[in-house]
Amino acid sequence: MRNTITVMNAKGGVGKSTLVLALAETLSAFHGKRVLVVDADAQSSISHMLMPQQQLTVLQDEGQTLVDFFVASVLKDEPALWRQYVVTGVSDVDDARSIDLIPCDTNLTLLEREISKSDREANLRRAINQLLSEARMAYDFVFIDSAPGLSVVTESWLREADFHLTPTRPDYISTRGLAFLRKFRQRNPEMGFGELLGTIINMKDPQAPEDEQYDHWLRGDPENRCFRQAMLRVTPLQSAAYFSPRPRSYWAKYPGATGDQVRSLTQELLARANELQRR
Numbered sequence: 001m002r003n004t005i006t007v008m009n010a011k012g013g014v015g016k017s018t019l020v021l022a023l024a025e026t027l028s029a030f031h032g033k034r035v036l037v038v039d040a041d042a043q044s045s046i047s048h049m050l051m052p053q054q055q056l057t058v059l060q061d062e063g064q065t066l067v068d069f070f071v072a073s074v075l076k077d078e079p080a081l082w083r084q085y086v087v088t089g090v091s092d093v094d095d096a097r098s099i100d101l102i103p104c105d106t107n108l109t110l111l112e113r114e115i116s117k118s119d120r121e122a123n124l125r126r127a128i129n130q131l132l133s134e135a136r137m138a139y140d141f142v143f144i145d146s147a148p149g150l151s152v153v154t155e156s157w158l159r160e161a162d163f164h165l166t167p168t169r170p171d172y173i174s175t176r177g178l179a180f181l182r183k184f185r186q187r188n189p190e191m192g193f194g195e196l197l198g199t200i201i202n203m204k205d206p207q208a209p210e211d212e213q214y215d216h217w218l219r220g221d222p223e224n225r226c227f228r229q230a231m232l233r234v235t236p237l238q239s240a241a242y243f244s245p246r247p248r249s250y251w252a253k254y255p256g257a258t259g260d261q262v263r264s265l266t267q268e269l270l271a272r273a274n275e276l277q278r279r
């Protein structure tokens with residue numbers, strides 16, 4: 001099954017983590033899908049969005065994050081027992097009960113240096129490959145929330161996952177991030193690279209003519225495979241980032257038109273994934 005998706009834009013702040021959150025919660029609450037979220041960003045935004053700060057700090061202190069998994073499997077050549085690092089049943093949405101998470105830690109950047117310094121990139125690819133090939137069977141969808149930029153870790157996820165999904169803001173800098181990724185993808189095709197599942201236009205301001213122009217321009221290039229549904233810049237999506245200590249309903253977190261947009265985007269994603277599955 002091809003169901004592993006790296007969410008990536010070389011530019012930060014385009015909504016990668018927010019969209020991973022909204023897609024995972026909608027796939028779980030509305031479609032009964034089992035979802036694994038891998039936090040592959042040292043800033044750990046998606047970990048913060050999916051669990052209480054206190055719980056995350058304990059996991060980080062106890063060495064239960066993606067970083068610790070890589071230390072064992074890549075630096076120490078131990079068997080890649082990724083399941084030990086999975087936190088089950090995360091998310092503050094009461095109806096989204098099938099989301100698991102491998103959290104992250106700021107030490108990811110140090111680990112990346114260590115991997116490069118000791119020439120262990122091949123071990124890294126192998127560990128990621130093993131994790132993904134087993135997770136593919138255990139989950140309906142696996143999302144890897146990546147860091148901006150193109151570190152060896154991000155490159156490995158992009159090459160090993162089945163797909164990549166690229167959120168972008170309808171502005172110049174973010175679209176440069178897209179062009180950069182496309183160029184990078186074409187550089188070493190023999191090394192493998194996930195297929196582009198699509199580009200999501202995010203944080204669009206319906207009042208701004210510039211946003212409309214960029215939206216139009218992005219859609220004009222079929223290589224971008226833009227999703228029909230653009231995500232508007234709205235307060236509920238901004239607030240979604242804050243983990244609520246009390247479980248909340250899906251409708252409270254994604255109210256009204258925002259919920260409509262998130263569900264329509266999720267439907268498109270499901271349709272595309274199904275279509276590509278058959279090929």
Ligand SMILES: Nc1ncnc2c1ncn2[C@@H]1O[C@H](COP(=O)(O)OP(=O)(O)O)[C@@H](O)[C@H]1O
Pocket residue numbers: 011012013014015016017018019045202203204231232233234235237238239241
């Ligand atoms: N559609 C949206 N409307 C309003 N705010 C958004 C939207 N998408 C993301 N945000 C906010 O923008 C900021 C950056 O989003 P984030 O998901 O962290 O981006 P990235 O993961 O690409 O760095 C966060 O404060 C987030 O809450």
Ligand SMILES: [Mg+2]
Pocket residue numbers: 016017018041045046145146
């Ligand atoms: Mg992020």
